[in-house]
Amino acid sequence: MLNIIWTGFFLLGFLAALWQWFSGQNPAVFNDVMASMFDMASLSVEIAIGLIGLMALWLGLFRIAEHSGLIAIVARAVTPLFTRLMPEVPAGHPAMGSITMNLAANMLGLDNAATPMGLKAMQDLQSLNPDKETASDAQILFLVLNTSAVTLLPVTIFLYRAQQGAPEPAIVFLPILMATCASTLAGLLAVAWIQKIRLHDPVLLAWFGGFAVLMALFLSWIVSLPSAQLSDRSALIGNLLLLSTVCLFLISGIQRKLDCYSVFIDGAKEGFEVAVRLIPFLLAMLVAIGVFRASGCLDLLLSGIRWIVGALHVDTGFVDALPTALMKPLSGSGARAMLLETMATHGVDSFAARTAATIQGSTETTFYVLAVYFGSVGIRKTRHAIACGLFADFAGITAAILASYWFFG
Numbered sequence: 001m002l003n004i005i006w007t008g009f010f011l012l013g014f015l016a017a018l019w020q021w022f023s024g025q026n027p028a029v030f031n032d033v034m035a036s037m038f039d040m041a042s043l044s045v046e047i048a049i050g051l052i053g054l055m056a057l058w059l060g061l062f063r064i065a066e067h068s069g070l071i072a073i074v075a076r077a078v079t080p081l082f083t084r085l086m087p088e089v090p091a092g093h094p095a096m097g098s099i100t101m102n103l104a105a106n107m108l109g110l111d112n113a114a115t116p117m118g119l120k121a122m123q124d125l126q127s128l129n130p131d132k133e134t135a136s137d138a139q140i141l142f143l144v145l146n147t148s149a150v151t152l153l154p155v156t157i158f159l160y161r162a163q164q165g166a167p168e169p170a171i172v173f174l175p176i177l178m179a180t181c182a183s184t185l186a187g188l189l190a191v192a193w194i195q196k197i198r199l200h201d202p203v204l205l206a207w208f209g210g211f212a213v214l215m216a217l218f219l220s221w222i223v224s225l226p227s228a229q230l231s232d233r234s235a236l237i238g239n240l241l242l243l244s245t246v247c248l249f250l251i252s253g254i255q256r257k258l259d260c261y262s263v264f265i266d267g268a269k270e271g272f273e274v275a276v277r278l279i280p281f282l283l284a285m286l287v288a289i290g291v292f293r294a295s296g297c298l299d300l301l302l303s304g305i306r307w308i309v310g311a312l313h314v315d316t317g318f319v320d321a322l323p324t325a326l327m328k329p330l331s332g333s334g335a336r337a338m339l340l341e342t343m344a345t346h347g348v349d350s351f352a353a354r355t356a357a358t359i360q361g362s363t364e365t366t367f368y369v370l371a372v373y374f375g376s377v378g379i380r381k382t383r384h385a386i387a388c389g390l391f392a393d394f395a396g397i398t399a400a401i402l403a404s405y406w407f408f409g
Contacts, residue, residue: 005367005386009288013295020296029296036294037287044282048275051115055271058116061249062098063267064260068252071097081207085197086138088128095124099142101245106364107152118146118369119274119376126377134381135374141191143373143385147364148187148392151180152218154361160340161357164348172357175403177219179362183396190388274376281375285367289330298326317409318401320345320352325359325397329390332365355404362396 017033020026065071074097082089082096089095098121105114121142129136135143154176161169192199199205253260292298306319323338339356346352366389374382 006284006288009292012297013291016297016300017295019300026296029294032294033291036290040286040290041283044286045279047282047286048279051278052272052275055116055119055275056268057271059120059271059274060264060266060268061246062117062120063270064253064258064263065097065249066094067258067263068249068256070249070252073097074100080203084201084204086141088136089125089138090128093124093128095121095128095138098124103145106146107150115372116271118142118373122373122377123274126379129377132377133379135379135383135385137195139374139379140383140385140388141188141195141197143370144187144191144388144392145184146373147366147369147389148180148183148396150184150215151176151361157357157361160336160343161348164340164343164353166348172354172361174219175354175358175400175407176361178403179358179396179400181215182399183363183392186395187388187392190391191384194384194388277378278372278375281371285371286331289334289367292330293327293334298323301326317351318355318404321355321359321401321404324356325400328359328363328397329366329393330368332368335360335365351404351408354408355401358400358404359397362400363393366390366393 013033017029020029026032062071071094072092075092075094078096078100079091082099083091098117102114102117102121105117122139125136125139125142126132129139154173157172157176158169161172189199191197250260253263302319302322305322306316309316309319321342324335324342327334327338339353339360342356343353366386370382370385370389374380374385
């Protein structure tokens with residue numbers, strides 16, 4: 001599947017570039033494509049280098065948490081849930097603790113912490129994988145949940161809107177929450193259907209019900225805050241929890257009389273090695289995405305959608321937000337650029353810009369996450385991971401558009 005998609009980016013990009021050249025729409029299109037290829041090649045190395053520090057920091061801290069027994073405690077707490085979602089993972093395995101911490105970091109919008117935690121979780125799951133080049137069921141479920149994880153505090157989107165002059169930066173909070181919940185639910189259902197996970201299990205229903213209650217309490221608190229305070233309060237909560245987690249790791253290590261410094265250094269060395277191994281996988285994916293975008297293939301796809309929507313006599317107001325939607329599964333930086341371009345072109349509080357912001361927060365960048373997470377452990381055969389991830393993306397983006405019409409239409 002990944003091989004077909006990867007080669008398809010290049011071939012479709014080449015055909016789109018030929019069309020633009022022959023039609024005279026962009027005589028310099030081949031220069032643009034080659035420049036994009038080289039830029040993406042450089043970017044892949046820059047991303048990997050940027051991850052080295054974060055990976056070293058968090059894997060060093062994780063090593064302390066593991067040796068102190070803290071991860072084992074977390075793993076035991078979530079064992080009833082994950083033994084049903086991931087039956088091949090033994091009860092109390094460290095993977096359960098690292099998965100929980102990654103999903104929690106994603107929910108809080110802590111991207112810098114979530115990625116190293118996720119890579120650690122993928123490594124733990126890989127230790128149980130009998131076929132090291134093929135994704136296991138547990139790895140696929142984790143990846144899909146990661147790319148579609150519920151985001152309670154989309155602080156960066158509030159920041160973009162504030163920078164563009166929005167008087168109420170957090171006005172998109174509820175639509176984003178609805179959209180990201182839809183993407184998570186769709187991803188979970190898709191994987192459960194393929195892997196035959198019994199979601200009506202009483203324990204799973206109890207966990208899901210408890211999560212729904214917590215979400216309701218969180219929403220009731222959030223909506224009571226003035227919009228001006230929401231972004232600041234979100235950042236405070238996230239950073240406070242992050243620093244508290246670091247201190248908890250260290251205190252746990254001290255209680256176990258560990259040499260925390262030496263244990264941290266050992267874990268940090270592993271983080272450096274993981275970040276370097278990512279470069280080939282990032283290079284392959286980002287270069288292909290760069291060709292697809294620079295060739296004009298994305299623009300042609302958008303034009304086709306606009307024509308179809310118009311022919312069906314459906315409101316086309318959301319089409320101006322679709323560049324963010326089409327780029328979102330491919331490139332996080334590309335989707336961000338599309339969001340900012342939509343804000344600048346149509347106005348930060350236009351329907352298109354609000355819809356694009358909601359889409360931006362609805363789901364994660366599937367192909368980037370897949371390249372980073374599976375690449376970190378050398379997985380080449382992704383099985384149904386891409387299909388389920390894209391299904392979650394589609395559900396989240398569709399929910400984002402519908403929620404935008406509900407709130408802003």
